[in-house]
Amino acid sequence: MDTGASQIDWNSHNDFFKFTRGRFIVEEAENARKREIRFDMNSLARVAAQSGGAARCIAIEKYPDGMFNKAFLITMDNGQEAIAKIPNPNAGIPHSTTASEVATMDFARKFLETPAPPKSHPVGAEFIIMEKIEGVPLSQLQVLLAMTPVRNSGFAIGPATGRDWCDAGRSDLDVDKGPWASLTQYLQAVGTREVKAIQSLEPPKTVALFCGPKLYRPDTENKLTALAWYQQTVDALIPKDAAITRPCLWHNDLHDDNVFVDPQNPGEITGIIDWQSCHISPLFNHNPDPAFLDWDGLEPETLDLAPRPGLSGLSPEERSAAVQEYSLQNVFIAWRKLMHAKNPDLYRVVEFRRTATYGLIFLAHRIFEYSEAHFQSLLIERIKLDSDGAVAGTELVTEVKEKMGDLWPDKGFIEHERYNDCKADLDEVKGLILEQLAETDEEKAEYERYWPFG
Structure with missing residues (x-):
């Protein structure tokens, strides 16, 4: 000072x-x-x-x-x-x-x-x-924006200022920075931006992975090939759920030095700072979990709280570390439980971000730096997954045909006298498929939607 x-x-x-x-x-x-x-x-x-x-x-x-x-x-x-x-x-x-x-x-x-x-x-x-602003940073005491539609003529959406549009020299690129009229246009613009960066900028060194012989080697042609694949598959990558594709303004850096609270009443937020690069983009593009939760362990598979750790035989330091990890993990899971109950749209973002589809969208944003190999591998895995699913669906039809025999409606047709028996068998088959394969109400509804028999 x-x-x-x-x-x-x-x-x-x-x-x-x-x-x-x-x-x-x-x-x-x-x-x-x-x-x-x-x-x-x-x-x-x-x-x-x-x-x-x-x-x-x-x-x-x-x-x-x-x-x-x-x-x-x-x-x-x-x-x-x-x-x-x-x-x-x-x-x-x-x-x-x-x-x-x-x-x-x-x-x-x-x-x-x-x-x-x-x-x-x-x-x-x-x-x-x-x-x-009054108050002290949350970090000294040891959220989120409302997803409310607002229309006001005093504000307008300008060009993108998110970090992925600025990092590694991207801010100097002469590319379309929006605003865009559709999600497809936005995601295509991301691909065009990465192509332009690869063609005109020197890629930065990265600490995300080591490079060299027998390891990853950055390759311009591979990067451009991956982006060509991305541009061809963008429409297929866009989730159908409008609740998670709608554009939202979001603060993506809510760590405990950016959130100020009243020291006498820590439950009262007095201010949120560092709004630089906060931007409007599809809800699924934003991190639904504030950084101040401080959990960087494995993604919880369910909303069940983690069991208490066994502490017998541990040194005081090990015991303290185990209790700390247990506390942080369960606070994070409790946050997710609260999100699931109070903001189900945001929890659907959590679910979507676990999928290979989201992984492809995420990696496409950073292909200029390092992610073309991951992108290509994940895309191949997704294609294989679709292929395996198609094979499994075909095999299931073969099993049902063998079971139903003459009652199978080849080409969707069955004689009048066998119609009722055919319908009864098909209803039984559908019930078994829903019972054995549908794990959620959403999956059950999807099976119903694709079921070919009326």
């Missing part, structure tokens, strides 16, 4: 402009360059003072660097405090990213009644000054 009178030259503090939270192991010079930005801190301090009705700024404290922004706590001579946020060069599309964040906070506060930071002021195109 630096304090003093108005004659202080805030621009002399070099650490204000550099990434100082740590060092990068991967491509350090390039990663540091993308997170260093020079601006006039003296002018920013003056604007902050004016916005707070003060004469001058008396203190500036830099918060720990974010990966895409710098934030400063600015204290004025009248005691007021403000937060100044400056996007790094890697934050996203110039102007659009900042303008979108300001508009999103305004929209969330006014129409969704979400406690976002108040009175945001864009300074130029690449600065935001906002009042410091």
